[in-house]
């Protein structure tokens with residue numbers, strides 16, 4: 244149980260970087276970018292192929308980030324220069340990336356067993372400072388992934404406060420206004436989508452190394468997982484400021500993983516049901532907060548009405564005679 | 574100086590919906606001129622403003638700012654020379670961003686936007702001073718989201734977005750909303 248939990252937190256932290264990317268496109272740019280399903284795999288494919296061919300795993304992971312950036316820019320260009328609708332440009336890029344990913348990997352699945360990955364390297368460092376191999380693995384991964392997720396969070400927070408970052412946020416919020424303030428919204432959309440998909444691909448590269456394989460199908464539904472993390476996080480932790488919202492996204496990604504791993508412990512459910520569970524979680528996260536809000540509103544109104552009725556009743560019984568007196572005076 | 578020479582704008586040209594919005598418009602405004610454009614609904618006032626600011630492009634004719642032909646210059650480049658207040662008070666500000674962030678974006682409108690912090694301490698002080706000239710108490714609500722402000726407060730805020738006075742030309746347009754235009758007989 245405990246190992247399952249740490250496993251959920253570990254992968255939650257890795258997927259949190261992807262979720263931050265989705266937060267950038269969906270929430271900041273207000274651009275429903277479906278490229279994610281493809282660019283996640285692109286990151287995994289680039290890293291896995293490079294690692295199998297003997298590249299340094301850290302270099303491979305960083306290259307994945309760069310390739311993801313390019314993929315995101317392509318979607319942005321499709322939309323801005325090509326004037327293709329946002330959803331469609333994402334879907335087109337996702338489909339195109341499927342073939343590109345197959346080309347990168349050369350086949351549909353690249354195993355990374357017994358390869359030197361980011362995670363085996365971290366484990367090695369742990370054993371070097373005297374931890375036993377299991378502890379080095381768990382604590383090493385937990386600690387390094389926490390730091391990494393926080394690093395990306397910090398970067399996002401910082402970037403969105405810069406002059407360019409403010410312009411990107413305004414592009415998602417009121418493009419007409421920021422154009423009238425001499426900002427090239429097309430360029431900002433391309434840049435924003437590039438950064439978003441860079442994070443997604445980086446996360447994909449780490450997931451491949453964590454699970455010790457890259458597979459062309461590993462990105463299916465990734466966008467929904469990202470959205471689930473964003474929505475759950477926002478519902479639980481709130482979105483008052485950017486820093487709060489990005490923290491919420493990380494929290495949401497971890498909660499999502501924990502919920503899925505708990506759900507899979509139910510006898511009846513199988514691994515193949517994960518996507519269905521995900522869809523249900525997203526639907527719940529979208530619908531429940533609304534219902535809760537409506538219920539609260541209703542309760543508050545009822546209470547107010549009751550209070551008002553009470554006040555009226557008191558006034559009627561207590562001041563009945565006074566009122567009569569007043570009327571008589573008139 | 575702003576000059577419009579022989580401007581034509583026709584919507585849906587060559588279809589049954591054809592609508593000539595502007596026909597052979599000539600206009601010259603010198604520095605310091607103050608002009609009010611009046612016309613009935615659909616007369617073409619907004620179209621004229623959209624042509625000047627670069628949201629629309631004329632079918633014929635040219636537009637000049639300080640001797641430079643800007644007829645085909647895209648809106649985001651031209652807005653360097655033009656201050657603009659939108660007809661709709663909601664259009665001039667970003668609702669999900671704070672007051673200070675909105676002002677910071679206006680502040681950097683004529684410079685290249687960089688990776689420097691948008692709202693610095695010094696700028697915040699400037700904003701506070703600027704806002705206090707409005708006498709709306711907004712200087713104490715710098716971190717409030719603009720979407721929470723009233724329509725009038727938002728409009729006042731967007732009035733502060735004027736380009737700096739040393740720019741070649743500033744065309745500030747405050748178009749009355751149809752709801753408060755004089756009744757037509």
Ligand SMILES: Nc1ncnc2c1ncn2[C@@H]1O[C@H](COP(=O)(O)OP(=O)(O)OP(=O)(O)O)[C@@H](O)[C@H]1O
Nearest residue numbers: 584592594612613614615616617618619620621751
């Ligand atoms: N994008 C467009 N497509 C088609 N016709 C348009 C378009 N924009 C404006 N028109 C037409 O051009 C004419 C001028 O419109 P415009 O918006 O400039 O009027 P206005 O003077 O600003 O009116 P109001 O006082 O109501 O704001 C109108 O007949 C309008 O129907």
Ligand SMILES: [Mg+2]
Nearest residue numbers: 618619660748
């Ligand atoms: Mg108008």
